[in-house]
Amino acid sequence: MPMLGLSRGDRVISFGCAEGRLELALARRGVSIIGVDIVRRYIDFANDWADRHRLPARFVYEDMRTCRVPSPGGFDAALYFETLGLIPFDDDVRVLSTLRETVKTGGAIAVDVAEPPTSEETSRSSREMPDGDLILESSFQADRKLQHIDVKFHPKNSDDEIVLRETQTDEWEDHTGIYRHVYSDDDVIAIGERAGIVLRKVESLRSGMRMFLGFKVG
Numbered sequence: 001m002p003m004l005g006l007s008r009g010d011r012v013i014s015f016g017c018a019e020g021r022l023e024l025a026l027a028r029r030g031v032s033i034i035g036v037d038i039v040r041r042y043i044d045f046a047n048d049w050a051d052r053h054r055l056p057a058r059f060v061y062e063d064m065r066t067c068r069v070p071s072p073g074g075f076d077a078a079l080y081f082e083t084l085g086l087i088p089f090d091d092d093v094r095v096l097s098t099l100r101e102t103v104k105t106g107g108a109i110a111v112d113v114a115e116p117p118t119s120e121e122t123s124r125s126s127r128e129m130p131d132g133d134l135i136l137e138s139s140f141q142a143d144r145k146l147q148h149i150d151v152k153f154h155p156k157n158s159d160d161e162i163v164l165r166e167t168q169t170d171e172w173e174d175h176t177g178i179y180r181h182v183y184s185d186d187d188v189i190a191i192g193e194r195a196g197i198v199l200r201k202v203e204s205l206r207s208g209m210r211m212f213l214g215f216k217v218g
Contacts, residue, residue: 003202003213004108006031010076013102015064015095016083019127020046020057023079027055035059036067041153064098065091075102081112082209084188085181096195103216109197111212112204116182117142132156140182149178188212 006012008030014023017035019042027033027050035057037043046059060067065087078099084092099109117140127134132155140146154160183191185201189212192199197214204211 003211004077004110006077011071011074012077012079013070013075013099014079014081015099016080016086017046017059018042018082020049020059022081023057023059024049024053024055027057028053030056033057034070036062036064038063064095067098069098069101072101073104075107076104077108077110078103079110079112081110082114084111084113084191085183086178089181089191092191093194096192096197100195100197100216105216107216109199109214109216111188111192111199111214112206113183113188113210113212114180115208115210116184126154132158145182146179149180151178185210 004012006026006029009032011032012023012026012034014020014033014035015037017023017037018039020033020035023033023035024046033056035043035046037059038061040061043059043061046057049055050057050059064083080096080099083095087095096109096111103109117138123138125136125138127136132153135152135154137150137152188210189199189201192212192214197216199212199214202211202213
């Protein structure tokens, strides 16, 4: 990620790292990584991969809204990818404020957000894991600006699909899966402002995603 200006040996923290695909890719380039996520299966997968390949990465099972800041001011960059909107607006502000505390003055804070859905039809995608596949089924409620994502696990050598409850907030306590608030560009920038970060939209490296970048000042 050239826009972050990272070099071998730099330290990066990532909140909502999931199975750590981006973080492990950075670690393969010599960047030291700490990833935080609330889904145990993701964390176990990422740590196992990092250990087997002797990468400078550590993944922590913890709620990003309440986790203690490791090494305040000691990181060169912070990432908040594909996670904005999974928790309420004020919690997103709190998380970005925490990430701002972790980086050095001049350090980058990068936020990666999916493009708003254009259809209410259900879509389905999968992610390969060592012991099976994660199946993501997504639908969009345009009137409420909410995206619902059911997360299922399909074990290898089995016809079963296990529904995983991975909601990150009590806001949806009576539901399974994940609900994501769908934010406009202005919404994302406003969340950054509340967190003390001036975010600007930059060219995204991934299709279907929007990238916002800010730097810690003072």
